[in-house]
Amino acid sequence: MLNQKDLEAFNILGEFCGQRDIPELTTAALQQKYKISQADVFVLFGGSILYGVDILVKAIQNKVAKKYLIVGGYGHTTATLQQTVAHQYPDLQTSDMQEADLFAALLKKRFNLQADYLETKSTNCGNNITYLLDLLKQKHIDFQSIILAQDATMQKRMSACLDKYVSADVKIINFATYQNHLTIKNHEITFTKDIPGMWTPERYMKLLMGEIPRLTDNTDGYGPQGKNFISHVDIPEKVRQTYLFLNDKHPQINRPSNNLYSS
CATH class of the missing domain: 1.10.3620.10 (YdcF like domain)
Structure with a gap:
């Protein structure tokens, strides 16, 4: 017990585990800590709970980044996410959706917003990052600053995974989707x-x-x-x-x- x-x-x-490097998703917070008014990229990862969509919306509305991406295929949290969405939004056909597709559908349905790009093939934290980097390269998106928004339990690991692949001068900014x-x-x-x-x-x-x-x-x-x-x-x-x-x-x-x- x-x-x-x-x-x-x-x-x-x-x-x-649930690291947040700035107190809120605002240009003022970025300016105060990192001396930038916008990050080059904001990424929401599909391993998060549904509230991650609300965090993405705050980021878009507050214009904290130049590009917005949702990353996630089918991993260990996907079935739970599908069930939760199906229960709350029965009109959405979730059974064949990957995590990024699910979050994009909710973003459109609830807020009439959309991300710039989706990555739907990754299955774990490792290829969440490598496939993300592949997509950024494919779309010719250079970045010196990137905000990562992942489930609080996995935020620290996601950041450490990206850190393995990028140069030391890239600003990795953590903002766990909840605390x-x-x-x-x-x-x-x-x-x-x-x-x-x-x-x-x-x-x-x-x-x-x-x-x-x-x-x-x-x-x-x-x-x-x-x-x-x-x-x-x-x-x-x-x-x-x-x-x-x-x-x-x-x-x-x-x-x-x-x-x-x-x-």
Whole structure:
């Protein structure tokens, strides 16, 4: 049984993984931190919850980038996303849609907006990035700054993956599609914020627990010393100890990698 101390531990993992480098998606925030009024590219990744569309809309309305892309084919979160969209928007035929197509359909239906380009073939964080870079090259889009918006549980890994492929002078700007905290209300585990399309607490915790081993730069992780999928990530000792505490106490809450979506 999880208690409030356990949930506070999960919140430490969530704050670490769900990185936001600016407090809000505005030109003023970009100017203050990076001395730019617009990023060259804004990317929403399909692994996010549905609220990612709202984040993309804010980006478009606030003109924070020159080009807007949605990236995502069929991965480990797609079936859940399809079911959620089908439940909320039964008139949309979601069964054959890839993640980017789903988000684009919602963007059009809810806000009558569209992204500049979609990438619909990628299945994991690694080829989310490599296919994105291929698309940018194909469309002759040069960039020195790029905003990444991914599910909070996977934001840190997505950024580290892009960092592996671009030069050090490219500004990678993180803006996780949500920030939320677990708590207990009426003897049930829930979230402090009611965010549309939010994972169940159980799924959210499992996603977080799966990230720390992936981000850890050792022989089992995704960093240069392991599978070399991402650049090195510094994991603070507090985060490492928090993960070890949770893994020891609740070993059933973890998410091993799924070879079905490897490339």
